[in-house]
Amino acid sequence: MASVVQPQVTVDEASPKKGPVDPAREVSCAVCQAWDTSLCAVLRSCASEGHAALPISTVHTVPARRTIFHPKEWSEFVPVICSGWSVSSIALPDGRRQILSFLLPGDAVSTAFLFGPLSGRHVEAVTEVTYRKFKRSDLRALLFENPDLFDRISKTWIDERVQADQLALDLGRRTASERIARQILNLAERLAKRGMMSGQTMEFPLRQRHIADATGLTPVHVSKVLGEFQRAHLIEISSRSLTILNEAELRIAADWR
Amino acid sequence: MASVVQPQVTVDEASPKKGPVDPAREVSCAVCQAWDTSLCAVLRSCASEGHAALPISTVHTVPARRTIFHPKEWSEFVPVICSGWSVSSIALPDGRRQILSFLLPGDAVSTAFLFGPLSGRHVEAVTEVTYRKFKRSDLRALLFENPDLFDRISKTWIDERVQADQLALDLGRRTASERIARQILNLAERLAKRGMMSGQTMEFPLRQRHIADATGLTPVHVSKVLGEFQRAHLIEISSRSLTILNEAELRIAADWR
DNA sequence: CGGGCAATTGAAATACATCAAGGCGTGTGG
DNA sequence: CCACACGCCTTGATGTATTTCAATTGCCCG
Numbered sequence: 001m002a003s004v005v006q007p008q009v010t011v012d013e014a015s016p017k018k019g020p021v022d023p024a025r026e027v028s029c030a031v032c033q034a035w036d037t038s039l040c041a042v043l044r045s046c047a048s049e050g051h052a053a054l055p056i057s058t059v060h061t062v063p064a065r066r067t068i069f070h071p072k073e074w075s076e077f078v079p080v081i082c083s084g085w086s087v088s089s090i091a092l093p094d095g096r097r098q099i100l101s102f103l104l105p106g107d108a109v110s111t112a113f114l115f116g117p118l119s120g121r122h123v124e125a126v127t128e129v130t131y132r133k134f135k136r137s138d139l140r141a142l143l144f145e146n147p148d149l150f151d152r153i154s155k156t157w158i159d160e161r162v163q164a165d166q167l168a169l170d171l172g173r174r175t176a177s178e179r180i181a182r183q184i185l186n187l188a189e190r191l192a193k194r195g196m197m198s199g200q201t202m203e204f205p206l207r208q209r210h211i212a213d214a215t216g217l218t219p220v221h222v223s224k225v226l227g228e229f230q231r232a233h234l235i236e237i238s239s240r241s242l243t244i245l246n247e248a249e250l251r252i253a254a255d256w257r
Numbered sequence: 258m259a260s261v262v263q264p265q266v267t268v269d270e271a272s273p274k275k276g277p278v279d280p281a282r283e284v285s286c287a288v289c290q291a292w293d294t295s296l297c298a299v300l301r302s303c304a305s306e307g308h309a310a311l312p313i314s315t316v317h318t319v320p321a322r323r324t325i326f327h328p329k330e331w332s333e334f335v336p337v338i339c340s341g342w343s344v345s346s347i348a349l350p351d352g353r354r355q356i357l358s359f360l361l362p363g364d365a366v367s368t369a370f371l372f373g374p375l376s377g378r379h380v381e382a383v384t385e386v387t388y389r390k391f392k393r394s395d396l397r398a399l400l401f402e403n404p405d406l407f408d409r410i411s412k413t414w415i416d417e418r419v420q421a422d423q424l425a426l427d428l429g430r431r432t433a434s435e436r437i438a439r440q441i442l443n444l445a446e447r448l449a450k451r452g453m454m455s456g457q458t459m460e461f462p463l464r465q466r467h468i469a470d471a472t473g474l475t476p477v478h479v480s481k482v483l484g485e486f487q488r489a490h491l492i493e494i495s496s497r498s499l500t501i502l503n504e505a506e507l508r509i510a511a512d513w514r
Numbered sequence: 515c516g517g518g519c520a521a522t523t524g525a526a527a528t529a530c531a532t533c534a535a536g537g538c539g540t541g542t543g544g
Numbered sequence: 545c546c547a548c549a550c551g552c553c554t555t556g557a558t559g560t561a562t563t564t565c566a567a568t569t570g571c572c573c574g
Contacts, residue, residue, distance in 0.1 A: 164421040
């Protein structure tokens with residue numbers, strides 16, 4: 001238990017806490033690289049503006065591959081990722097599944113989650129993950145006290161809608177290589193925002209099965225396309241990390257904008 | 258100009274008004290079949306509860322195939338369909354396009370639209386369409402005055418999220434026949450809610466390329482699948498109307514639930 | 515050391531796209 | 545009113561992107 005499986009994201013170097021509850025919550029968030037994005041930022045800026053304190057939350061740590069949120073869970077808690085990678089998906093009874101998004105530090109599953117339980121969604125850790133659980137009613141209350149908190153949420157909301165639209169466009173109308181290239185570029189961009197890129201290199205804990213489920217393809221085909229990309233020196237993958245060697249060409253392959 | 262191209266949905270039989278503004282707005286809405294669903298219902302119930310009056314809106318009528326909302330429009334107005342069918346989509350510069358939803362009477366494009374412009378979206382009339390344009394700021398104001406209006410909107414938001422998830426699952430993980438069958442069942446269900454089904458028969462103004470763009474397929478392939486469905490006596494299509502002959506089997510083809 | 519998940523690779527199958535031609539209905543202009 | 549063009553649908557032949565199947569390897573972990 002003391003030695004962790006993979007030395008992934010080095011977010012929490014200051015406080016690798018194991019207990020379920022962390023009273024000194026501002027401290028640990030202060031180190032979080034995701035301060036600039038998404039819900040966390042919203043909550044923190046709200047607190048720093050002297051309004052109500054941050055709502056109560058409990059911190060949890062789960063190992064890789066563990067379920068964070070179960071599809072038939074009807075919970076009053078909304079999880080927000082603090083460190084590590086996880087994945088949000090829906091599945092068919094026969095096993096086919098579609099990944100809707102990769103969740104990085106600072107991400108909540110969906111803004112819709114703030115207003116009611118979103119059944120059918122499965123959230124699963126890819127690496128070891130720490131996350132916070134907020135009580136829905138707390139967040140809601142906070143939302144009504146702060147009109148500009150509301151503004152920020154609605155902005156996130158719009159973003160989320162745009163993301164969903166793009167996903168549909170990708171899955172419905174793009175080729176396999178385009179989808180994969182876009183997924184890589186998209187992740188790179190999001191990691192960069194969080195200061196989690198070193199140059200053109202990122203930690204890349206995803207299995208090919210994850211990429212397959214996110215792009216609506218087969219693991220086998222993903223392997224072939226990634227192979228082509230590497231032979232064409234667009235990217236390089238080794239020991240759970242990915243480097244973009246030729247961003248310009250990769251963007252062309254992705255038909256980016 | 259007086260004779261309209263297609264005698265589609267017969268919603269507005271009481272008032273086929275042509276002018277852009279309609280002062281007697283409650284009246285025309287009272288006939289609307291969509292009173293039970295979505296944004297319209299929300300606004301009307303809000304008004305009937307004796308809060309502020311319905312916000313100002315202007316009524317517009319456009320012929321089939323006309324653009325209602327342009328992708329680069331950055332408008333402060335949010336359109337809500339009153340009668341007719343329309344379609345909301347996004348497109349790639351090279352012409353590929355993905356339909357995100359068919360809009361039926363009572364539908365707004367997206368709840369996200371209430372909070373900010375959603376660029377890139379194209380909304381286009383399929384049949385002759387009448388719609389209302391609300392001013393975003395009016396709706397927003399109304400929203401803050403009525404906490405339970407907000408509740409209803411957020412419910413719609415969750416629904417919309419679930420729809421988006423299902424779309425991704427369909428496009429990413431389902432076969433052509435499944436996608437098409439589901440689209441048909443889905444439309445039937447939504448039309449039924451609006452009282453627009455006569456038994457198992459519905460007006461069906463969609464061209465096969467609409468279905469193709471909604472399901473991520475080619476018009477040619479859609480034709481083949483619809484042909485199979487008809488030969489198998491699951492459905493019958495003739496003169497712009499569609500009948501579900503064998504709902505049970507169609508549901509199986511759709512892998513419904 | 516053995517077992518299981520992950521990745522690679524090639525061969526075969528298949529679902530869907532593309533291409534092409536013809537028919538049918540409908541609006542349009544002579 | 546007719547001829548015509550055009551969009552829409554259908555159908556068959558052919559092409560291709562992706563899946564499925566299968567065998568092999570490496571690797572992590574118990």
